[in-house]
Amino acid sequence: xxxxxxxxxxxxxxxxxxxxxxxxxxxxxxxxxxxxxxxxxxxxxxxxxxxxxxxxxxxxxxxxxxxxxxxxxxxxxxxxxxxxxxxxxxxxxxxxxxxxxxxxxxxxxxxxxxxxxxxxxxxxxxxxxxxxxxxxxxxxxxxxxxxxxxxxxxxxxxxxxxxxxxxxxxxxxxxxxxxxxxxxxxxxxxxxxxxxxxxxxxxxxxxxxxxxxxxxxxxxxxxxxxxxxxxxxxxxxxxxxxxxxxxxxxxxxxxxxxxxxxxxxxxxxxxxxxx
Numbered sequence: 001x002x003x004x005x006x007x008x009x010x011x012x013x014x015x016x017x018x019x020x021x022x023x024x025x026x027x028x029x030x031x032x033x034x035x036x037x038x039x040x041x042x043x044x045x046x047x048x049x050x051x052x053x054x055x056x057x058x059x060x061x062x063x064x065x066x067x068x069x070x071x072x073x074x075x076x077x078x079x080x081x082x083x084x085x086x087x088x089x090x091x092x093x094x095x096x097x098x099x100x101x102x103x104x105x106x107x108x109x110x111x112x113x114x115x116x117x118x119x120x121x122x123x124x125x126x127x128x129x130x131x132x133x134x135x136x137x138x139x140x141x142x143x144x145x146x147x148x149x150x151x152x153x154x155x156x157x158x159x160x161x162x163x164x165x166x167x168x169x170x171x172x173x174x175x176x177x178x179x180x181x182x183x184x185x186x187x188x189x190x191x192x193x194x195x196x197x198x199x200x201x202x203x204x205x206x207x208x209x210x211x212x213x214x215x216x217x218x219x220x221x222x223x224x225x226x227x228x229x230x231x232x233x234x235x236x237x238x239x240x241x242x243x244x245x246x247x248x249x250x251x252x253x254x255x256x257x258x259x260x261x262x263x264x265x266x267x268x269x270x271x272x273x274x275x
Contacts, residue, residue, distance in 0.1 A: 057088040064099035070122035117141040132156040151218035151235040175262035185211035230274035
């Protein structure tokens, strides 16, 4: 039986910061003995169509537990549902094979085996007329001292009927860093200081005080106006910006004219400066 704890404080804080209101959100699963990372979402989303149900693929036995979920808005779109279901099926097969091999190795080596665990939980960041923005928290336990968490994000382009990486809407990662990294680093250092109980002095040679590049974070796009993207979020997994015990970091910034300038021309109409 996997040891898990539930936390939603970080999620609610992120929702409030990006949407200007509170909203319930699914909680991540992790071991009770560790600081529990939290998934993030950027805005409260409109309710799904009446009768729509969330999608879920789950499997559980003595060797592993697997759960992959996505919201009703995604499940209601046949193409998006097929994409996420295919990802879930592939992940389930790969994880089952790995867990089975892990159990066999434990038995052959005569050491205790603890059931492995896998969860991916997609949730709505914002639901706009032309876009559905999703974020996910992915957690795995493979028998070590603790589980590990990473984040993911996805945009569903309703006009093109296809999935896009949020970063693909920008001219380049470096260009986005040039437009937003200074503000990102300042907020990250403030959050580090709050968690550590002392002011963080940034040092590029010290990994847990240096600012990190956007290749180490997951970018999500949100909205406070329900029409355009005017919020940009950065989800930082454990270990990326500090020790594991600090958990994850979630940085929320308003979209600025500088950010809009590095959006690819064909997508600029989907963005607006935030407050």
